[in-house]
Amino acid sequence: MIRGGAVVPDDELTRTVLDLVWRRREVSRAEMARDTGRSRSTISDVVGRLLDTGLVAEMGAGRSRGGRRPILVGFRDQAAVILGIDLGATHVSVILTNLRGRTLAWRECSHPVQTDPEGAEALIKALGDACLCEWGGDRSRLMGIGVAVPSPVDPDSPDRVLERVLPAWRGHSVIERLNAAFGVPVFVDNDANLGAVAERWWGEAVGIDDFVYLKVATGVGAGIMIGGRIHRGATGVAGEIGHVAIDPGGPQCVCGNRGCLATFVGTRQLVDRAGDLLACFPDSVLAGSEPDIRAIEDAALCDDPLALQVVREAAMRLGIVVAGVLNLLNPGSVILGGGLARAGERLIGPLREAVATRTLVASAAASDIRASELGDRAVALGAATHVLVAGLANPRLFPGVAPA
Numbered sequence: 001m002i003r004g005g006a007v008v009p010d011d012e013l014t015r016t017v018l019d020l021v022w023r024r025r026e027v028s029r030a031e032m033a034r035d036t037g038r039s040r041s042t043i044s045d046v047v048g049r050l051l052d053t054g055l056v057a058e059m060g061a062g063r064s065r066g067g068r069r070p071i072l073v074g075f076r077d078q079a080a081v082i083l084g085i086d087l088g089a090t091h092v093s094v095i096l097t098n099l100r101g102r103t104l105a106w107r108e109c110s111h112p113v114q115t116d117p118e119g120a121e122a123l124i125k126a127l128g129d130a131c132l133c134e135w136g137g138d139r140s141r142l143m144g145i146g147v148a149v150p151s152p153v154d155p156d157s158p159d160r161v162l163e164r165v166l167p168a169w170r171g172h173s174v175i176e177r178l179n180a181a182f183g184v185p186v187f188v189d190n191d192a193n194l195g196a197v198a199e200r201w202w203g204e205a206v207g208i209d210d211f212v213y214l215k216v217a218t219g220v221g222a223g224i225m226i227g228g229r230i231h232r233g234a235t236g237v238a239g240e241i242g243h244v245a246i247d248p249g250g251p252q253c254v255c256g257n258r259g260c261l262a263t264f265v266g267t268r269q270l271v272d273r274a275g276d277l278l279a280c281f282p283d284s285v286l287a288g289s290e291p292d293i294r295a296i297e298d299a300a301l302c303d304d305p306l307a308l309q310v311v312r313e314a315a316m317r318l319g320i321v322v323a324g325v326l327n328l329l330n331p332g333s334v335i336l337g338g339g340l341a342r343a344g345e346r347l348i349g350p351l352r353e354a355v356a357t358r359t360l361v362a363s364a365a366a367s368d369i370r371a372s373e374l375g376d377r378a379v380a381l382g383a384a385t386h387v388l389v390a391g392l393a394n395p396r397l398f399p400g401v402a403p404a
Contacts, residue, residue: 013038017046018055019392021075022099026059028070047073053400055079077102080143080391080399081135083128083182084384086191087174089114089150089218090267092123095380096131099143099388101202105131106377113150117172124174125181141399143391144184146383147174148191150219152237158188164254185397187386191215192239193230194382195337195372196223201385203335203374210331213372214241214322215379216314216338220262224329242266246320264317267293267339274310281306297342311343312350319354322369326359337372337379344371 016036021027033043050056051073059074077100086093090113096105107127113120124147132139151161159175175186196213199205205213205225213223220242224231231238242262243255250259263269274291281287284306285299299307322334340347352369372378391397 013042014046014049014395015393017043018050018395021050021056021073022392026062026072026074028062028072030070032073050395053079053395053398055395055398075099080141081132081137082143082384082387083131083145084380084382084387085124085128085145085147086380086383087113087120087124087147087149088191088379092120092127093376093380094124094127094131095377095384096135097381097384099391101381101385101388103377103381105134106380107131108376114166115168117166117169121172121174121177124178128178128182142182142184143399144387144397145178145182145186146194146386147178147186147188148194148379148383149174149188150191150217150221152235152240153188153190153193154236155232185387185390187383187390189230189383189386190221190223190236190239191379192221192223193232194223194386195379196225196230196335196382197385197389198374198378198382199335199337199372200225200228201389202381203372203378204370205333205335208332210329211333211335212322212325212329212331213335213337214318216265216318216336216340218267220265220318222325224331226329241321241325244321244324246317261317261321265314265340270296270310270314270340273313274306277306277309281309293339297339300343300346303346308346311340311347314340315347315350316354319351319358322351323355323358326355333368333370335370335372337374339376341371347371 017032020032020035029040029043029047033040055076056073057076059072061069062072077098080099081104082097084095091108091110093108095103097103107130109123111120111123149161151165159173161169174188178186192213192215195215199213205211209228211225215221222239222241224239243260245257245259246261247259251263252258253260253263271291271293274286274296278287285304286295286306296307296310300311348369348371374381
């Protein structure tokens with residue numbers, strides 16, 4: 001159990017030691033001293049303070065290297081819990097995790113988030129409460145809440161969404177509402193950015209410092225990771241890849257331009273395209289019904305020709321923009337997330353082909369393009385991970401830790 005009010009100084013060495021124990025899971029004081037270049041006595045003092053918080057614990061004796069067996073210090077993954085919220089355009093998803101990203105509870109519900117902020121905020125609280133009830137632990141162990149929003153987020157004003165994207169949310173403070181409801185710090189970021197965070201910590205991009213996470217859902221967005229950090233741009237709008245124009249004569253986009261990628265590859269656009277093609281594929285499993293995006297994805301997985309046509313067209317259009325990203329940034333990997341990623345190689349194969357014909361040099365075309373394996377929980381998991389990252393950088397965010 002976390003001991004209340006343990007004093008931990010906010011200094012670089014404390015952060016380094018805590019991060020080291022988290023990453024190594026179990027490590028001796030001697031190894032910490034060796035890795036940090038600090039004395040054993042200094043490390044012992046830091047470890048002693050961390051032991052008082054309950055975030056770390058002595059785990060028993062390790063292997064001897066010729067002398068007395070060292071006592072290992074391990075990170076306690078169950079010491080606190082985190083709520084991660086995926087506030088989508090048409091749904092709310094909530095995950096409860098431990099400090100190792102393990103799912104403890106999960107709830108998801110459809111909701112017109114874009115047009116009903118009051119209802120969405122009430123649903124967030126209800127689903128968060130339901131996750132905490134299912135877990136059944138002491139709520140004082142809730143460390144914080146991460147929220148992913150389908151909008152650019154300015155790091156200097158994280159509680160303000162872009163009104164052009166979510167006009168009904170003008171004047172609504174997600175941070176203030178959730179802080180009042182749960183009494184813990186609240187962190188907000190763009191959904192594609194947090195999808196990239198999830199991939200970097202738990203998914204396809206573990207060990208990759210430079211990659212792009214492409215989220216294809218109601219809209220299309222990208223989380224750009226450079227040097228192991230999210231690239232946000234000057235005002236937080238980096239990664240709005242859905243608003244790259246691929247057809248100047250195309251449909252009007254919400255951003256004011258014409259022919260943006262999102263006007264061809266968003267959920268509604270793919271469903272409309274499937275409807276347009278029904279007459280050409282009378283034997284499709286989608287014929288005789290009003291297809292939705294889930295049905296299209298399921299049909300593609302069964303090699304339905306209509307659904308495959310929709311997926312191939314989406315891959316071709318995505319390929320135009322992905323090739324531009326590869327030519328510009330040359331990332332080590334491009335990871336596809338969102339519902340359409342369920343199509344797997346049926347999407348990735350044509351996408352690779354489209355990219356190969358549009359990249360300048362072979363090294364760009366050779367960038368690994370793959371589908372996420374984290375599924376529907378990726379963005380919510382990334383939101384929870386956002387809080388964990390903040391805690392490892394500032395241990396005072398963990399419950400039971402008091403400032404020096």
